Amino acid sequence: MNKKILSVATLVIGSISGISDVLAKPEFVIPAGATGCTNCHLDDFGFGFKAGVLDAFKGGLPGLKAFLHPTPIKSGDSKPILHPINTYWDVTVGGTPLVLPLLVSDAEDDMFTVNISTPTNALPVKGAILSQERTDIASNLPAIDFKWRPTVAQANQTYTVNFTAQEKGTGRTLLSNTVTATINVWPARKTATKNVNQFKIQRAQWSNNTLTLAGAVIFKNGLTTAQRAAALKALYLNMRTNSGLVVGTASHLTVDASGNWKKTVPFKAATVPCTVKLEYEGLNATSPVKLAPKTCLQ
Structure with missing residues (x-):
C-alpha cells in the first residue's frame, strides 16, 4: 500500500504506539485480528472502507475486533443497548464536575463494562473516571457515570469521547452501539458572584x-x-x-x-x-x- 493510505488497522496501531505515519504492512493488522487489506478496505490497495468499519473504529480496538470477528448471536443473547445522551456538554475548571449518566439495556440482563475511546488525533480526557454500576432511579436501568473534573491545563479545549457497552462473562462478548459526546472545557470563573x-x-x-x-x-x-x-x-x-x-x-x-x-x-x-x-x-x-x-x- 502507499505510505499515505492508512488502513483502519494501521490507525489503531498508530493511536496505541504514537506512530502517526507508518507503512500499512501486513504485520500491522495482527492486533486487530485482520488477515489482509480487504478485511477493512474495498481493495488490496487500501482505497475506500467497507460499510461499518469507520463506525466500528469509534469503539477503539474492541469495536474493530468485533466488526472483523462478529460473534454469532446465540439463542437468548442480544447486544446491549447504550442509551443516547446529549451530544454537547460544558464544564468549568474548578466548578461542578461533569457527570454523564450512561444507561444500558440488555434483554438478558447481562453484566457489562463501559469502554471509553477518543477518535484519532483527538485530545485525551485525562483524569476522567467511571463510577461503579448503579441503578438509575428514573428509568430503573443499570447505569455507569462518566465523571470528569478537568484541570487548568485542559481549559479552552474541546474534547470528543466515544462510549460503548460490552458484555462480560462466559460466552458473553457482544458490543453495543457507540454514543459520542463533545465536551467544551471553560476556564475557571473570575466573577465575584457565584450564586x-x-x-x-x-x-x-x-x-x-x-x-x-x-x-x-x-x-x-x-x-x-x-x-x-x-x-x-x-x-x-x-x-x-x-x-x-x-x-x-x-x-x-x-x-x-x-x-x-x-x-x-x-x-x-x-x-x-x-x-x-x-x-x-x-x-x-x-x-x-x-x-x-x-x-x-x-
Whole structure:
C-alpha cells in the first residue's frame, strides 16, 4: 500500500504506539485480528472502507475486533443497548464536575463494562473516571457515570469521547452501539458572584426567523430567598457565535420553580449563529443551532 493510505488497522496501531505515519504492512493488522487489506478496505490497495468499519473504529480496538470477528448471536443473547445522551456538554475548571449518566439495556440482563475511546488525533480526557454500576432511579436501568473534573491545563479545549457497552462473562462478548459526546472545557470563573453552580443550554433551534433557546439554571446549595431572587434579577442572556462575535442583544431570563428557562429571539437568516454561546456569572454553555441556514454566522 502507499505510505499515505492508512488502513483502519494501521490507525489503531498508530493511536496505541504514537506512530502517526507508518507503512500499512501486513504485520500491522495482527492486533486487530485482520488477515489482509480487504478485511477493512474495498481493495488490496487500501482505497475506500467497507460499510461499518469507520463506525466500528469509534469503539477503539474492541469495536474493530468485533466488526472483523462478529460473534454469532446465540439463542437468548442480544447486544446491549447504550442509551443516547446529549451530544454537547460544558464544564468549568474548578466548578461542578461533569457527570454523564450512561444507561444500558440488555434483554438478558447481562453484566457489562463501559469502554471509553477518543477518535484519532483527538485530545485525551485525562483524569476522567467511571463510577461503579448503579441503578438509575428514573428509568430503573443499570447505569455507569462518566465523571470528569478537568484541570487548568485542559481549559479552552474541546474534547470528543466515544462510549460503548460490552458484555462480560462466559460466552458473553457482544458490543453495543457507540454514543459520542463533545465536551467544551471553560476556564475557571473570575466573577465575584457565584450564586449559580451550573448554567445549561439544552435546546437551540432556528425556524421562521426565530431562535428558540431552552436550558436550566442550577443554584448553589443553601441560598437564601433573597440571594436566589438577586441571582434571577441579574440573569441576562448574552449570546456570541463560535468565533466570539456578539449577536442579538442581552435579554433577561425568567426561570421557573425547577430552574428551567426558555427564550425566543428574533433572528433573520443572515444573522443567526451556527453555534450559540451563552454566558452567566462566568459560566458558559454552547450548543449548535439546529436547522440553522447555510448563511449562519461562524
